[in-house]
Amino acid sequence: NISTFRSPVSIPFLSLSNCEVALDCNMLTIESSNYVDLTSEDEIVISNFYKNSPGLVAEGTVDKSTIPYTGTVDFPRDRAYNFWFYPEELTFYWDGDKGATNNVWRNGKCLLCEFNQLKIIR
DSSP states (O other): OOEEEEOSSOOGGGOHHHHHHTSEEEEEEETTTEEEEOOSSSEEEEEOOSTTOTTOEEEEEEEOSSSSEEEEEEOTTSOEEEEEEETTTTEEEESSOTTSOSOEEOOOEEEEEEETTEEEEO
């Protein structure tokens, strides 16, 4: 049973650093307007990456058994990309791990954090 709490205001203890350390961030925004959904055990969905085609979504697979998470995402109108995701940094490295690529999405902001059986959505 998962309880959900929606807060219309900012809650100080839900800072990004808390999401990185004490929580499991499964939904985030990154690169200013991309929404990333990692709530599934083995799937990833990214939306809003084409400003002129807001309905398109990129889908793929993710392995969360080790850090970094790894997987592949297929972007419509482009191609499939391998990724390495570091949840503690909220950063995606595309087509190469950290230090091996310049294709990086940084500055993630957590939208959905999980405390064991309590989900807090801000």
